[in-house]
Amino acid sequence: MPRLCAAFLLCCMPLTVCPLAADEDIDSLFDEPADTEETAGSSQADSDDKAGPPPLTDIIDNRGFSFEVEYEFIAGFSPGWAETPWNRDYQFDTDYGPGKPKTSSEFATQIFAAEMNSTFMLDFRISPTLRVYQSFKVDFPNYDFKIKEFFADYNLNRIVFFRMGLHTVNWGVSRNFPFVNLPVMVPPEGNRITEFDAQGSSIPKEPGDPYAVKMDIPVGIGGLQLLTLSRSGFIEDQDNPQLKEFGYGLKYNLAFRWADIDIGSFYHNKMPFRSFMSVKSTLPFGTEIYGEGLFAASPEYDSLSGGLGWSGKNIPENWERKSWSGSIGVFDEFFDRMLTVNFEYFFNGERHAQWLKEESSFQDTEVSPFIYGHNGAANLVFRPNRDIRLFTQCLYNLNEKTAQLVPGIQITPVSNLNLYLGVPMVLGERDGTYYSKNADKKNRPFSIVLAVSFSGNYRFSYYQ
Numbered sequence: 001m002p003r004l005c006a007a008f009l010l011c012c013m014p015l016t017v018c019p020l021a022a023d024e025d026i027d028s029l030f031d032e033p034a035d036t037e038e039t040a041g042s043s044q045a046d047s048d049d050k051a052g053p054p055p056l057t058d059i060i061d062n063r064g065f066s067f068e069v070e071y072e073f074i075a076g077f078s079p080g081w082a083e084t085p086w087n088r089d090y091q092f093d094t095d096y097g098p099g100k101p102k103t104s105s106e107f108a109t110q111i112f113a114a115e116m117n118s119t120f121m122l123d124f125r126i127s128p129t130l131r132v133y134q135s136f137k138v139d140f141p142n143y144d145f146k147i148k149e150f151f152a153d154y155n156l157n158r159i160v161f162f163r164m165g166l167h168t169v170n171w172g173v174s175r176n177f178p179f180v181n182l183p184v185m186v187p188p189e190g191n192r193i194t195e196f197d198a199q200g201s202s203i204p205k206e207p208g209d210p211y212a213v214k215m216d217i218p219v220g221i222g223g224l225q226l227l228t229l230s231r232s233g234f235i236e237d238q239d240n241p242q243l244k245e246f247g248y249g250l251k252y253n254l255a256f257r258w259a260d261i262d263i264g265s266f267y268h269n270k271m272p273f274r275s276f277m278s279v280k281s282t283l284p285f286g287t288e289i290y291g292e293g294l295f296a297a298s299p300e301y302d303s304l305s306g307g308l309g310w311s312g313k314n315i316p317e318n319w320e321r322k323s324w325s326g327s328i329g330v331f332d333e334f335f336d337r338m339l340t341v342n343f344e345y346f347f348n349g350e351r352h353a354q355w356l357k358e359e360s361s362f363q364d365t366e367v368s369p370f371i372y373g374h375n376g377a378a379n380l381v382f383r384p385n386r387d388i389r390l391f392t393q394c395l396y397n398l399n400e401k402t403a404q405l406v407p408g409i410q411i412t413p414v415s416n417l418n419l420y421l422g423v424p425m426v427l428g429e430r431d432g433t434y435y436s437k438n439a440d441k442k443n444r445p446f447s448i449v450l451a452v453s454f455s456g457n458y459r460f461s462y463y464q
Helices: 002-011 026-030
Strands: 063-081 109-123 130-140 143-156 160-166 193-194 203-206 210-219 222-231 247-255 260-267 273-282 287-300 320-332 337-350 354-357 367-371 373-385 388-397 400-413 418-424 424-428 449-464
Touching: 222 260
Parallel strands: none
Antiparallel strands: 063 109, 063 449, 109 130, 130 143, 143 160, 160 210, 193 203, 210 222, 222 247, 247 260, 260 273, 273 287, 287 320, 320 337, 337 373, 354 367, 373 388, 388 400, 400 418, 400 424, 418 449
């Protein structure tokens, strides 16, 4: 089931900026795994490296390394409009207010993008107790160089396991709304560290890469995880970080035969205190059902500054704002995995909640909000054969009476080549969040996405 779940997440098309926040976004359309053409070198004649990195249990006593590189060449064209084609009442100077299209040239826009990028991954098993992993990405034409991950794993007598450095920590089981993924939550703009732009104006500092120390301790049928985490955007002076600029959390897992349960909490002094519980189980007839609950408590919200009313101390003295959120969802596959179905309901009781969405092929890292109130998600994927995938995603908010619908198709005519067509559109009330935050790169309510990608990877490994 975990393998099928991972495949489903790659196939779904949730939002880039997701008020009904999603594990993936429309750009994950371009991030599907390429056909692997690799040569694995090893001192063992019967190595299974071609299927992926060796399991930890097989190499924990071995020394060695693996090197992997992924290449991607992608181009896309997307015409879009500031209103849906069936809406004839659009007025350039009245409907949308300041900052919205006023002329026909701004009403209809086109986006063309072409990029080449490569990601290099180095994995060194220095000893049975120490492992070092690093991955970095370079792209053209921007000539950007980014370290994606850089961390060390250390196990203490195989009882306590540490991971330290630049790495992402994910919690929760929701397929559409990562509201209990507490390590990726970020403060509202009014409560972030500020910096000065080129004009000398003070602006909120964007949250950056996570720096984390994670400790896992196997206990009974599950385990305890302790976490210390901060981000470059949370730290005033990078050369002199303060303890109050770090967040602290814990998560306990219970892996029963009938269900997998997580209970955890996380607190950072610029965000509410949050505690969650998640449950995932597979019913006797094969349907996966999951649910999550979240409690959040914070000081009174300051509507003038857009921030939280902190007293200036590490821990606020009064906690006047409390909220509850929850979700429940189902996932199943039919007709020998030809049809994949996922439905989920989410009530968001926390206002101003935001999370940091990782970058994808066509989208930079960005902060995404959650929509307050009653939300729903539906994902359908149909695969008539191994080369064609039809998909549809619908996200809806009852309170704002707005929805986003993303139908599309992916075709793989030959190995390493993918063709895509998607039509993201926004439905419902114009003042809803989806009209300003949606799956389109420029947040246009209606667009057409055409793209082609060539991708592949190569891996070499050697273990003694």
